[in-house]
Structure formats: structure tokens, C-alpha cells
Amino acid sequence: MALVPLIEYDDASPEVRAVYDDIRAARRTDYVNNFWKALAHDPATLRRTWAQTKEVMAAGALEALVKELIYLAVSVTNNCEYCTHTHHAAAQAKGMTDAMFAEAMAVTALANANNRLANGYRVDVDERYRDT
Amino acid sequence: MALVPLIEYDDASPEVRAVYDDIRAARRTDYVNNFWKALAHDPATLRRTWAQTKEVMAAGALEALVKELIYLAVSVTNNCEYCTHTHHAAAQAKGMTDAMFAEAMAVTALANANNRLANGYRVDVDERYRDT
């Protein structure tokens, strides 16, 4: 029940096609995800979102797979169904095994629980962790 | 402004001391975080929470550092000040550099943004990501 129809390559403006082309090149596949085809209704946001996604998710001090796992944990915490499915697939493509996924979910669940215990008891940050 | 006073080792029951001892042994430090000293008011939750934290955060299919980064990303998403400070320190102790922290925060921010774009446009999950 998307709020906008998806814009396919053949119906896209040159500006949008340029982004689709870059997505295809970067991901080495002809397939462009629905996310980008929906954002295409706002070319400025499409361009900006793709540029930052490409830059942020690239391997750097952290491997690309580790970044996908962090992305997935956040998406699950926020309950984004779309992002959970697509980044589960993206993480698998980068080498995530079923065991890795299971452990990432266990850590996500644990952190969500412990966050509430810390906030519920209003635990003060230990003196030693306060210094910059 | 904690809702309960912290229970120090010398004032703790044998049951609570046993958990503190295990925390100290596992972390190779005499220091016990305020979180555990607050939970000590509910020994069953202290014992259970420590047991699962120890089990879930141990290296397995994912390295211990990767787990700390996931934990941190979730804590930041939920805005748990206590957990952000303590797991920032825990991640550093396991080898997180400033560059790794910065990249983890950038991914956390990106996922939080993109989660809302996907949900805002109500993008349907692509057919290819729906199969189990």
C-alpha cells in the first residue's frame, strides 16, 4: 500500500536515471529496489539519500558487513519492515550467515531490554565513564 | 537521580555477591558497574540479566567488538544515556577506535533516517525479498 506509484527506469527523468545507473553500477545488478523507485518522486531526496547511503555504507574503519549488521539492528529496533527485509538480504550478500543473523538479533533484543532496565531504575552514569 | 541506592559488595547478600564475583572474573576487573548495583535490589533480575548478557555478548559467529557496536547503535537509537556511555567504554576496551565509533554513529543515523523514508512512503517490500 505504497503512498506513491513506483517510477520505473523507462519512465524516469534523466536526473533520476542517473541515480538508478549509479545504484546499478555500485551494486553490480540491474535491479533497483522499490525504495529508490518511490523516492524518485522527490529527485533531490533520491539523489541525496543515495549519495549518503553509498558513502556511509562503504567499507572504511568498519567492514561493509559490520555496517549492514548495525543498520539491521537499528531497523529492527524501529520496526521498519521494509528495511529489515532488504538489509537482511544485503547483509547476506555481504557474507552474513544464519548464525551471524541470529546473534545480531539476540544482541538487539538484549540491548533493548537492558536500555529499559537502566532507564527504569534511572541509573546514574558511573563517575569513570563521564570523562571525555 | 537513581530510583534506588546502589548496593555495594560489602552490603550485598551472598546471592548478589556471587553475581558480582562472576562479573569481576569475566571482566577481569574489580569494578562493578552501577547498573548491576542497582539491579541488585532484585536479585532474580540481576542474576538473569547478567547470565544472558554474558552469554549473548560473548564472541561467537560475531566478534565481541561487533556485538558491542550493535549494542551501542541500539542504545543510541533508544537514547539510553547510561548504556551509551558504558558500552562506548566497553567497545573501546575491545578495540573500537575513534574512527570506528564515528562510522557506527553515521550508520546509526542513516538507518534511522532511511527507516522513516521507507515507512513514510509506505514502500512495499520487493517481491524478491519476500521469500523465506
Next chain:
Amino acid sequence: MALVPLIEYDDASPEVRAVYDDIRAARRTDYVNNFWKALAHDPATLRRTWAQTKEVMAAGALEALVKELIYLAVSVTNNCEYCTHTHHAAAQAKGMTDAMFAEAMAVTALANANNRLANGYRVDVDERYRDT
């Protein structure tokens, strides 16, 4: 998969019908949204929720359209599918163009990202913004 069946006008109690009538009059349409037909199972909550929605969403210091955009941004942040669809429609009825919707989503995504950067680095509020 609603947890309660919807209560249609013909099956409603006089108390519930009075609220439906007021909704119809205020919105100048015979149509009553599913939300209200579900809340009708709890007439006190139906009455209270409608009264406050009518009062809060009315034009005041802020235009009705601006209020709809704020409502939409919150609903998207919380990932309420129902509210996103209905308030997208409500905003359109009050004049929201596709470009306005796109910009509202871009701001919503940006704020969700920057909120996490501020919380992740635990940035202290600037002295100048602390005074009442």
C-alpha cells in the same frame, strides 16, 4: 486483522452515534474512519479522543495544514501505518501538495538522523540555549 469488529452507525448506541454525527458534521462528509468505529467499543475513549482531536487539530496559532504535517511526521517516526495513510489523506484534503509531502518526509528523516548523532555523541546543550 483488527482486534475488534468495526461498529457501524446502524449498530451504534445513541452515545456513539452522537460522536459519529459530530465527526460527520465537522468533516463535512458522511464517511467515518475505521479508527472511530474501532474506538466505539469504548465509548468514553471515543468521545474523549474525538473531542481532543477536534480541539487540537483546529486552526489556531498554526494553520490546520501545518498541524496535519506535524501529525504525519510523528506518525511516520512511530511507524503507525494506519495514521500515516489517513493523515496523508487528511493533509491532502487541506492542501498538501506532493512537493510538500516530500519535503515533510525529508525533514522527518533528517531529524531522526540528527537526533541520533546528538544522542550518540552525547552533545551537551549549549549554554545559550539552557536559559528559560
Next chain:
Amino acid sequence: MALVPLIEYDDASPEVRAVYDDIRAARRTDYVNNFWKALAHDPATLRRTWAQTKEVMAAGALEALVKELIYLAVSVTNNCEYCTHTHHAAAQAKGMTDAMFAEAMAVTALANANNRLANGYRVDVDERYRDT
């Protein structure tokens, strides 16, 4: 209790200074918020975050003030203390009156409540709002 010390202009690299200069020019003030001085530890994120903030928050189909109100509503929903203070100030600078702020908060609270009523009863989206 920031996790990183703030980087002042005099201690900043040329890359960071260029961003600070652009912030100062765009905001017509010498003052640079702590947020940017913390992000300066990751120049790539500083540059990217400022560029998108500048682009997204600029007046377009929506006035700059309306964008600030949306940003504020999201920040309050996510409980970002830093962002609430700074964007309250930013909105005031763009013309937000106390009455506008009060109404924006009332709408934010209402949407947060109604989101949960819709999700709690699991209300199905009305047929008429499902079409693209």
C-alpha cells in the same frame, strides 16, 4: 558529558573550518553550535550532515518555520534533549511564538496517543485510503 571534546575554530583543520565558515554564513552569526563542534571529530559526517541539513531545512514548498516545527515534533517524540533545545531556539528565530510552540506540542502529544490507539486496536486501513 559529551563523549568527545568540542573542536573550536582555532583548533580545527581547514576542512572543518570550511564547514564552520559555511554554517556562520548561512546562519548569519559567528556562533557555531556544539553539535557541529562534536561532529568535527568525523569531518566526513560533519560535511555531509551540514550539507543535507542546509538543503533540507531551506524554504521550499514548505516555509522554513514549518520545517522547524516538524523537526521539533520529531525531536520531542524521540526525546532528543539537545535537538529540542536548539530547534526550539531555531524555530523562535524564524518566528515561532509561544502559542505556536504550545500548539505544536499539543499536536505532537495527540499524534503519539492516537498512534497507539490505532496500533493497539490494530485498526485496518480504510479501503479508500489504500489506493496509491
Next chain:
Amino acid sequence: MALVPLIEYDDASPEVRAVYDDIRAARRTDYVNNFWKALAHDPATLRRTWAQTKEVMAAGALEALVKELIYLAVSVTNNCEYCTHTHHAAAQAKGMTDAMFAEAMAVTALANANNRLANGYRVDVDERYRDT
């Protein structure tokens, strides 16, 4: 660091005083919480918020204490420091023991964890729970 100064009884308008008087009568204390003194800047929201709080939190099919525990669990999940402190006190005033508080926090943490496991694995709702 409140965004507005608190409005004390002696400085309040007759409209605001009437709400303060009702709060005092309902709670059998002269003390009025800061929350209401801040909301007093928006008399309409003060009046409306107090009226619904009084109505919703009153004993009904659920005891007043059970309602306080639900309120507390939500506040902890959302990390509202103010609400956690005040409703912890309110619940104690209605009979919450330390053991009850500890169990409420344990359930809150558990639900937050299991919510993410269900969302992370995208578990389909069982056929038997789908019927209205």
C-alpha cells in the same frame, strides 16, 4: 532546563487556578507537580490534559495501581525521565512495593526484547490469533 518558567498558583490566571484547585482536591495534597505548572503556559492544553488524565487514571475495570504500572512501563519504554520519577512516586502512593516495581521493570525489559525478536524474524501472526 525547562523551556518555560513554572507558573505558581499566586501568579496564575483564574482559569489555571481552577485546574490547580481540582488537581489539589483530586490528589488530596496542596502540592502541584511541575508538569502542570509548565503546561499552565497553554491553559487549553492544561485543562484538557488534566481532564483526560483524571478520567483515564481513575479506577474502573482496572485498579488505579494497575494503571500506574502500565503508565510507568510506557514511560520507561519511551525514556521519559520526568514521567518515570513522578509515576514511580504515584504508584508507590497507591501501594506499589519495591518488589512490584522490580517485577514491572522486568516485564518491561522482557517485552522490549521480545518485541524485537518478533520483528527481527518478521514472525507472521498465527492463524488462530488473527480472527477478531
Next chain:
Amino acid sequence: MALVPLIEYDDASPEVRAVYDDIRAARRTDYVNNFWKALAHDPATLRRTWAQTKEVMAAGALEALVKELIYLAVSVTNNCEYCTHTHHAAAQAKGMTDAMFAEAMAVTALANANNRLANGYRVDVDERYRDT
């Protein structure tokens, strides 16, 4: 659209069967919820999650029904569709009437609203609620 196929009893390992058997015995039904059949892909998490769910949700200082209501309020706040459906059913099985459900939802909505008013105005915790 679950990310993993459900593991039925006949296809389960002895370790997983032992958990299923305990679930059946504790709940006095042959039926095992999809949640557990999905978690069965990670036997350690299945075992741990069931053990803590069984321990935490058991009647103690709080009745089992009160715990279910707290669980439901958190699940609705986080918008976990799966947990809302299953714990609505679980609460009904423990005696929740329609009136109790309606009141629990009204409190959940109220707390979500008031949390934002308190955070939006950044109300300082009253002196009297700060003491441990």
C-alpha cells in the same frame, strides 16, 4: 513474510523439542506459537528467551494478568503487531475483559501523550521526586 521457515515439532532437534515440551506443559496446550518456531533456528536464544519469559511472566508480587497488561502496553507502544495479537490473546486467557483492554489502551495512549508534553517542555523533575 517471516525471514525463516517455522520449525515444527517433528522436524525439531531434541534440544528444541525439550523447549517445545516445556512450553506445552507450562501453557497446558499442545499449541506452540510461531514465535518459538521461528526462534528455534537459534536454539540458544530459544532456550534463553523461553526460560526468562516463563520466569518473568509468572505470578509473583504482581498477578500474571497485570504482567500481561504491562507487556501489551509496551508492545503497543513499540508497535509490535505480532506481540500485540498474541499477548491480547494471552491476557484474555488470564481473565482480561474487553473493558480492561480498553482501559489499558487508554492509559497507554495517555502515557505516550504526556511523555511528549513533559519532554517537549523539558520539565525538570520536582525536587521532592529526586531523592532516592
